[in-house]
Amino acid sequence: MTAEPVLNAARPENERAELLRWMKTELHAEYGDRHLDPRREPMHELISTILSQRTTWQDEAAAYDELCEIGDWDAIIAAPTEAVAHAIRRSNYPESKAPRIQETLRRIRDSPGGYNLEFLRDMPSKDALKWLTDLPGVGVKTASLVLLFNYAHPVFPVDTHVHRITTRVGAIPLMGEQAAHRALLKVLPEDPPFLYELHLNLLRHGQQVCQWSRPKCGVCVLRERCDAFALFGDKVPSFSETKTKGKGTATRKRT
């Protein structure tokens, strides 16, 4: 007898690892190759990613550009915090991000390499993650992005899209984004090009198909193995609803 699909099932690790490999293959067929090339230099990646939290990429880019109009990193550290907050006002929560960015820059300036983060390349991934996440305003997603994108460390940034899709499909049980980092990393291969491509293709899939509310399951290449689709058909609830109600919501079967 085939077991009923259950949203947020706690699958064995080997099954979750296989499911993620299958997702990567399907998304590759849909969106193609992604070559692991740094998209911007490490300090730019770090500060931009802090600015990107709860912010669209257009606003993030505008905030970064205006921040740089203050001057170099030293000038940003020396500027009044209100001026920094004003420069990054298109990013959400500028008043809390401004002092954190200044303190992060100060600590990096005072580190042995100064603003050159190249030393992170040869550090063990665990230590490099710790070094970055000890900086104010730098969470595990930001640190993972810098380490994977710029230094090809085998880490996996979990943003809202990655979190939502892997939860709906059933690659991880329902949990917060922080915990999802650990859960996914445990079952993903230590293969930076694989991790990079999977991250970028999940991001694209989340923007175009598996959206927060009303995901377009009818055109989704992950549909055949997606727990949420198996349970809810083309009426997959918004992700807020899944997060609020958790396990108990999974009652409807595929029609």
Ligand code: SF4
């Ligand atoms: S089938 Fe629907 S819920 Fe599942 S991954 Fe695709 S779009 Fe998302």
